[in-house]
Amino acid sequence: MADSVLYGTPGWGSALVEAQLDFYCLPYRFETVGNLFTDAAARERLITANPLAQVPTLVLPDGQVLTESAAITLWLAGNTGRDDLVPATGAPEQAAFLRWLVYLVANIYPTFTYADDPARFVSTEAARAPFKAAIKAYRERLWSIVEDASGAPWFLGERFSALDLYVCVMHHWSPRGDWFAMHAPKLNAIALRAKALEPLRGVWSRNFPDA
Structure with a gap:
């Protein structure tokens, strides 16, 4: 099965998701996008996956696209079945x-x-x-x-x-x-x-x- 692909730029918001993928030890490929403010080609490359041309953009192995770091945070916790980064339902926190x-x-x-x-x-x-x-x-x-x-x-x-x-x-x-x-x-x-x-x-x- 193919790995997930995380589109991002080092130091940008993609680091929020990259850290979680590393913490969970999940396989993924990091695809460097470039400066989305100054590089029109970078925006064009990303816009096919995310119409807003924003990072993080996570493409799952089945081709589904996840955007918005909070949504990805909750999805990763739910789909790994782990609660070490996201408290489970009913947890006091x-x-x-x-x-x-x-x-x-x-x-x-x-x-x-x-x-x-x-x-x-x-x-x-x-x-x-x-x-x-x-x-x-x-x-x-x-x-x-x-x-x-x-x-x-x-x-x-x-x-x-x-x-x-x-x-x-x-x-x-x-x-x-x-x-x-x-x-x-x-x-x-x-x-x-x-x-x-x-x-x-x-x-x-x-x-x-x-x-």
Whole structure:
């Protein structure tokens, strides 16, 4: 049987799924897409599988396409029959896990959609700098809410989960590690702890080699 194919770009949102595939020891092939903001050919290559031309895009061995990292997170847990990254139905941590998984992808993740390529949303060059500054401030406020809700040593307390992988990946993005160390120390500690997990060292080095 063919392996799944994960379309992504090192350091981008595909790292969220790549980390889970490695954690579960699932076979897959990583297909590097390129910079979807600047490379029209990269967008054309991906658009056949995902009309939004976004990563992560996971093509299953039977040809079905999965997009949206939260959907892939839940699908992988369900189809492996494992609950080490996603609390099972009835688990005491399940409600908090689902709440904060959707919070991350519905609130914080879209700030990168807006700020990474503001020309898609703001027509004049002069307006783009204040637009990006406003998004950055809003993103930091969103992260502060997550910091207040975070447990220790992992986001859900003693229970490791995919939320910790999200925190680790997104810790590399704006506002980046120095901001987290100063303003979100619990999240910063989670990111560093997840980065040190032996089964994930390969995925972190592939995606964030200079971190």
